[in-house]
Amino acid sequence: MASGAGTEAGAGREVGAGTAPGGGAAPGGGAAATSGTATGEGATHVHGPGADAADAGAANPPGAAWEARNLALWAALDGYGEKGEAGAAEFRAAMDALVAELPAGDPVAAFERAAAWDSTGHSDRAVPLYREALRGRLPGERRRRAVIQLASSLRNLGRAQESVELLTAERAAGGDHLGDAVAAVLALALADAGRPREGVAVAVAALAPHLPRYQRSMAAYARALTEDAPRPDADA
Template sequence: MANWEERIRTFWLKAGDADAILSLMQLLVAERHDEDPAALYEWASVQDFLGREAEAIPIYRRALDLGLDHVRRPQALIQLASSLRNVGETTEAIRILEGIGPDATVADAGEAFLALSLFDAGRPGDALRVALKALGKTLPLYRGVVDHYADAIVDSK
């Protein structure tokens, strides 16, 4: 039998209906103790995946408070912020996302979610600036000019 981490990875690769997904994750989470941050994170993730962001938010927070490993922590922060954005708490989402830097797990994904949150917060210029700066990192020829144009964007609040 595969270890728990391998079964979690396999779980996320499989598709299924909501009831099956929820039941299978519930079985996986039940194998761990109640205060296991990884299990809490996975439970929050499945809630989030099923469109139950409001239910996921306090579970993400608890998992983060208990201390997640270096792989799950940045994912949990991004997913928490995304859930907050989806329930209309854009100010808190922005605060969280502005504190996330690139890392080996999420690369610059936080910037994409920050741009979405800024846009939802009525700050389209800031959103475009963040998105262009993220895009600029991938441009071999025009990075400098795109960064320059991004810096010149003025948000009309």
């Protein structure tokens, strides 16, 4: 994720950029475990079709007390950031100590460490850890967040096509409350991959349902960007 644009990857933060901890925009924020595109939590259950099947073979999630301390650490991220790179290193060390309490090989540990690197501006260090976490069958919502954040980090590393492929497959698996986050990162990746028209179509289609009016017209405009369809009147 990390790339200086100011998105986040941890508990309740966003996904696409992962600036250093002082920017308040890294992948590891400290919101509740159910929030948007975050990564630092994950006690909640997932998303689209196949989520229950995936969870059936997933690792057991950490307990509530551990999750509460994890969220508290993510909530303190901006404070660490005020100390610059020294604070970033301190934050990562605190995360390493926290995840060391988990069982050996727990994929949540790899995920949280990935988000910590991502949140402090190191997409290159985050990518292999996200992959490790996904191989370990992350439980609950963390799995989809790991996919989103991995894809964002790949884009930030100049590997936009890999990001597009990953997110296209994720969208095909079904939707949930993180669907708009998937769409947002996919739109950016498509633009970077030389397919900006498709990226705009994905972004507008994701935005359309949230508009107070013109939902139908905007959805049709989005389709028209990638199809030979007539442009509708903006009347609905």
